[in-house]
Amino acid sequence: MQGDETAGLVQVKEQLAACGQSHLLGFWDQLGAAERTGLLEQIGELDLDKISAWVETLIKRAPDAAVHHDGFEPAPSYGIEPTTDAERTLYADALRRGRELISAGKVAAFVVAGGQGTRLGFDGPKGDYPISPIRNKTLFQIFAETIGAVSRRYGAVCPWYIMTSPMNHIETVGIFESNDFYGLGRDNVFIFQQGTLPNFAFDGRILMADKASIARSPDGHGGCIRALARSGALKDMKDRGVEYLSYWQVDNPLVKLFDPLFVGLHALDDAQMSSKAVIKNDPKEKVGNFCRIDGRISVIEYSDLPDELAEKRRPDGSLAFQLGSIAIHIISTDFVEKLNTEGFTLPLHRAVKKIPHIDANGHPVEPDEPNGVKLESFIFDALPIAERSIILEIDRAEQFAPVKNATGVDSAESTRQMMVERAARWLESAGVAVPRRSDGSPDCLIEIAPSFALEPEDLTARADQIPPIRPGDRVDLV
Incomplete structure (x- = not known):
């Protein structure tokens, strides 16, 4: 031995x-x-056969991030609303097909939830951050209630797959156990960890966290492709007959988890991975840019898109590259299986960071300046590998309100405000009067539970259950 x-x-x-x-x-x-x-x-667990190449191309020198391509053009998309008779027919067919697939249990929810709430001043997994305007429901609870409401509406079990990271996995599992899996059933919630990648010094050496531990970091949301297979989640999906994953990131409480139109368009087009997009607020908004290169959909990061392309306009004055990526996708499980062929990895990206480690004598080092490189992969890098991919434009105010920062843009305050404003619009569309201030903002707090309404049309049928709303009211619809 x-x-x-x-x-x-x-x-x-x-x-x-x-x-x-x-x-x-x-x-x-x-x-x-x-x-x-x-x-x-x-x-x-290290990919030792790839380490030398990573060191040469990603660690010792930064790769050229500039976009160089003659075939670079804006990506095509489906609009928020159909504009022609042919599109109206297509959208109707897609809605019908999407509803059929959800009812048949062919669609599952998949959230990447490896982050902590550090930037929010919150000590715990970001998914446990309380965000709803009145009841302070956490992100996890909002998603769980939505999945439960969808399952009841469509008469199907809609399983939920949650990817954590080593830093929050145990705590996340504990949260779900202490909340009895939010009523979804332990068997219908599959929680698994993403992988890690080693941290490097600028000279290419892998750093050590201590004498017996390699310094490692989560491998990015693109790591979900390998983690789905390694964890057994992909097998669980196959056993259940799940064919499509509704993918989103944990910080967006407005996401429409099971969108029959999106699912249906993806399925009718026989796509492998598809995306939702918003129209950018300005040319350099900090979102990825959807583009088409050699006929394949790609995402170019805002920092890598040349100014002349970012500022380019169409004859009507709109941005040529106007579609912003918001990390909402439909991914076919067959595509995930294909990407897990032996030796395959998504491209890696480098991030220069301050990395605690030990020196050659075993003494701990807490750097004051960036001292090394962390590597990660991005899920959108799977898009150009897909043979078929569609993009659906959405209304930002309806489906995208990420909570990332303690204050300012994309903060808890701005997210709650968007949640209240969306609820007010939904009520007004059902004929309910909502008091508004002189600046047009709702003069009340409103929270609509997913069990009460999944979409605006649901409120019309329940208008008799909604009390008159006065200025300053707290309207809690459950």
């Missing part, structure tokens, strides 16, 4: 030497048996 272990260690040393990372075993003689086992497991 000892001989096998020694032979294995010799092989690991050879592999590390080949990619310039022998220092990972620099403290081996100081480690106990359990620490040695843990370190070897961490090394075994």
